[in-house]
Amino acid sequence: MNIPENLKYTKDHEWVKVEGNIGTIGITDFAQGELGDIVYIDIAPDIAGITIGESFGTIEAVKTVSDMYAPVTGKVLELNTKLNDEPQLVNTDPYSSGWIIKVEIADLSQLDNLLNAAAYKAQLGQ
Amino acid sequence: MKKTKFYSIHEKLGAKIVDFAGYQMPVQYSSIIAEHKVVRTSVGVFDVSHMGEIFIRGDRALDFVQHITVNDAAVLTNGRVQYSAMCYPDGGIVDDLLVYRINEKEFMLVVNASNKNKDFAWMKENNQFGVDIIDESDDYSLLAVQGPNSKNVVEKICDKQLDLEYYYFFFAKVAGIDMIVSRTGYTGELGYELYFKGGEAEAIKVWNALFEAGKDFDIQPVGLGARDSLRLEMGFCLYGNDIDQTTNTLEAGLGWITKLKKAEFIAKDVLLKAKEDGLKRKLIPMVSGEKAFPRHGYDLSVDGKIVGHITSGTVSPILDRAIALGYVDSQYCKEGNKINFVIRGKEIPAVITKLPFVKN
Numbered sequence: 371m372n373i374p375e376n377l378k379y380t381k382d383h384e385w386v387k388v389e390g391n392i393g394t395i396g397i398t399d400f401a402q403g404e405l406g407d408i409v410y411i412d413i414a415p416d417i418a419g420i421t422i423g424e425s426f427g428t429i430e431a432v433k434t435v436s437d438m439y440a441p442v443t444g445k446v447l448e449l450n451t452k453l454n455d456e457p458q459l460v461n462t463d464p465y466s467s468g469w470i471i472k473v474e475i476a477d478l479s480q481l482d483n484l485l486n487a488a489a490y491k492a493q494l495g496q
Numbered sequence: 497m498k499k500t501k502f503y504s505i506h507e508k509l510g511a512k513i514v515d516f517a518g519y520q521m522p523v524q525y526s527s528i529i530a531e532h533k534v535v536r537t538s539v540g541v542f543d544v545s546h547m548g549e550i551f552i553r554g555d556r557a558l559d560f561v562q563h564i565t566v567n568d569a570a571v572l573t574n575g576r577v578q579y580s581a582m583c584y585p586d587g588g589i590v591d592d593l594l595v596y597r598i599n600e601k602e603f604m605l606v607v608n609a610s611n612k613n614k615d616f617a618w619m620k621e622n623n624q625f626g627v628d629i630i631d632e633s634d635d636y637s638l639l640a641v642q643g644p645n646s647k648n649v650v651e652k653i654c655d656k657q658l659d660l661e662y663y664y665f666f667f668a669k670v671a672g673i674d675m676i677v678s679r680t681g682y683t684g685e686l687g688y689e690l691y692f693k694g695g696e697a698e699a700i701k702v703w704n705a706l707f708e709a710g711k712d713f714d715i716q717p718v719g720l721g722a723r724d725s726l727r728l729e730m731g732f733c734l735y736g737n738d739i740d741q742t743t744n745t746l747e748a749g750l751g752w753i754t755k756l757k758k759a760e761f762i763a764k765d766v767l768l769k770a771k772e773d774g775l776k777r778k779l780i781p782m783v784s785g786e787k788a789f790p791r792h793g794y795d796l797s798v799d800g801k802i803v804g805h806i807t808s809g810t811v812s813p814i815l816d817r818a819i820a821l822g823y824v825d826s827q828y829c830k831e832g833n834k835i836n837f838v839i840r841g842k843e844i845p846a847v848i849t850k851l852p853f854v855k856n
Contacts, residue, residue, distance in 0.1 A: 406512070406721070407529045409811045410787050428840070430789040432528045432810065433721055454787075461527075 371494065372399040374465055378481055379490035380441045385465065388481060393442055396469040397429065397460060400494055405431035408460045411453045411470060413438075419445050420473055422480055427471075429460070442480045444473030500545035501637050501699035509717055517609035519546040521720055528721035532813040535683055535726055536854075539643035539710055540718035541703070548612035549636045549691065550619065552603040554627035561595060561603050564622055564762060566745055568755040572597040577663040577680055580753055581745050582618065583763035587770060588741035589748070591615050592733060594680060596665060604676075604691075608735045622762065637699045641706060642687030642726075645713040650677070650688050652709040658688070671705035673698050682723060684730035684856060725810050731781055731821065731851035737792055738779055738807040738821050746770055747823065748779045749851075777804065777823045781853060783815075784846035788839055790820035795838040803828045806837065812853055818846070819853045 377385040383401035387394040402408065413427030420426040420440035429436050450469050453459060460468040475481070485493065498519045506513065511522035522543065524531060534540050552560055561569040567580035576597055582590040591611040596604040607615045612633055619629045641650055651658040654677065656668040665678035673692050681687030692702065707715055724734065733739045733748055745754045746767060755761075756768050784790070790809030795802050804824035812819045820837065828835065831850055836843035 406524060407527050410789060412787070430811075432725065433523070435789065435791070 371491075372465065373487050373491050373494075375487045377465070378441065378484035378486065380439060380484060381493060382439045384439060384441050386441045386481070386484065387469075388475070391475045391478060392447065393444060393473050393475045394469050395441060395471045395473065396464055397438065398490070399464050401436075402461045402464045402468075405429060405434060405436060406461075407432045408457045411450075411457055411460065413449060413471065415449070417446050417449070419443070420471070438470065441484055442473065443476045445476070446471060446473055448472040498546075500543055501694075501696045502543045502545065502639075502703060504696070505700065505703055506543065506717075511717070511719060514720070516720060517546055517612075519609065521546060522717070524719040524721045525717045528719070528725060529813045531716060531718040531722035532725050534714065534716045535643045535685055535718055535722065536814055537644070538713050539641065539645040539649050539715050540722070541706055541710075541715060542640040542642065542718050542720075542723055543638075544640050544689075544723075545637045545699075546609035547638050548607040548609060548615065548631065548633040549638075550605045550607060550612075550616060551630045551632055552605060552619075552627050553601060553630065554625065555601060556625035557601050557603050557627050560623060560625040560627045561605075562758065562761060563625070564619060565593070565595060566750075566755065566761055566763070566767070567595070567753040568758050569595055569597070569603070570758075574599050575664055575666055577665055577678060578753075579663075581739075581750060582615065583745065583761075583767070584741060585763055585766065587744035587763045587766040589735070589739045589743060589745060590618050590741070592735055592739060592750075596676070596678070610736060635693050636691050637694070637702075639690045639702065639706070640681050640683075640687060641690065642681045642683040642685050642718075644686055645710070645715075646685070646687045649706060649710040649713060649715060650690075653705045660688075671702045673702055675702075682732060683726040684732075684852060684854070685726075724808075725813060728808050728810050728819065728821070729812050729814060729852065729854040731853060733779070733821075734808060743779075743823070744770060747775045747777055775826055777825050778829045779807065779821055780824050780829050781849050781851050782820045782822065782835055782837070782846045783849045783853065784818040784820075784837060784844055786818065786844045786846075788818045788837055788844040790818050790837045790839070790844075790846075796822050796824055797836045797838050797843055798828050798834070802838070803835070809837075814854045818844075820846070824848075
């Protein structure tokens with residue numbers, strides 16, 4: 371199970387990479403493995419912002435559909451449009467080319483409540 | 497939870513295991529989409545040993561089968577298979593099944609795993625023919641070898657030439673083990689189903705022989721996930737999704753197996769009347785080019801009005817389009833008509849099409 375040290379995690383299996391006040395968000399390796407083949411990432415194309423703890427879209431996998439929950443509140447800067455044609459990048463490369471959404475983090479103190487790699491790993495019981 | 501005799505193999509292959517119909521079954525080994533495609537392009541092997549094998553033996557075996565199933569088993573000769581269904585007196589479906597005629601006095605009925613106990617009880621309850629009804633499910637392993645290269649693989653390790661027509665079977669040795677070799681399957685591809693007895697040693701022997709024989713064809717194990725998407729591309733009904741005790745065979749599009757001219761069978765009068773009265777709803781195929789994933793239970797709408805619901809849906813790995821089966825009020829069922837999948841409150845445009853979704 372790949373759990374990079376430099377990321378922050380939610381209990382719901384999203385990750386955030388923080389660079390200054392920019393947060394890049396995706397789902398974890400564990401999450402993609404549980405979902406299996408991912409066929410669509412469904413986020414409103416005109417989404418302006420996300421709110422901590424709230425669903426900002428859904429992931430459709432062959433066997434199931436799952437909500438994605440915002441790890442932080444922020445203004446949306448970019449969606450990974452590559453996933454429109456290659457949603458399977460979330461399966462094959464969840465922490466890099468399979469990123470999902472990029473936001474400007476409104477309040478950096480929200481990051482304090484996220485899990486570090488060790489805590490996320492502990493939650494998975496690894 | 498029961499395990500099939502291939503469980504240790506599934507574990508070794510790293511399959512994702514789920515509880516299904518009382519069994520721990522592999523849902524996928526690598527990827528549902530990859531497994532799906534290998535069956536369409538080459539050959540895959542499914543462990544479907546959870547299915548039920550119920551034997552009917554006795555002088556009046558045919559009479560019993562005729563009474564309890566909707567298709568006409570009298571047309572079967574030895575070595576033939578027939579798709580059929582059992583109905584309750586109100587027309588609701590007990591189960592869909594395969595009827596194997598071994599001889600006039602012996603039939604094998606292959607039923608859904610999740611319905612095995614219910615079916616067995618139903619058969620016993622309706623045995624006024626003095627036949628023996630024996631559930632031999634636990635004795636039998638069942639592998640489905642499916643795909644355009646399936647014949648090339650099975651023939652290599654079978655002691656008979658595989659000249660079986662669709663829905664025929666014979667007794668033969670495969671990998672040196674006695675078995676029923678049946679040209680049937682749930683994928684729409686050329687394929688064989690292998691029924692055989694024995695323990696784990698025999699099961700592993702057959703599995704290994706198939707994979708050795710299939711090496712040149714990139715043979716792969718395939719889980720229940722791809723089994724579902726493969727059958728749906730063909731529009732084959734799945735009990736519990738598309739058919740159940742609340743649906744009858746006619747509205748499910750199974751009129752072709754419902755032989756209303758047969759002298760007698762359970763639910764005949766009710767089904768005759770349903771046909772005369774006209775069907776209120778029908779199970780229809782729909783397709784959409786939108787980015788959408790139709791799923792069991794979602795509503796279907798026309799002009800903002802709910803006109804039915806989805807019973808099975810997926811994104812077809814072959815068409816790369818959303819496909820679904822669903823029951824729709826008869827007045828909205830015309831092929832070519834527009835209909836919407838209602839997905840989380842959003843109406844996704846789709847169109848009524850015809851089966852199969854994927855043509856071979």
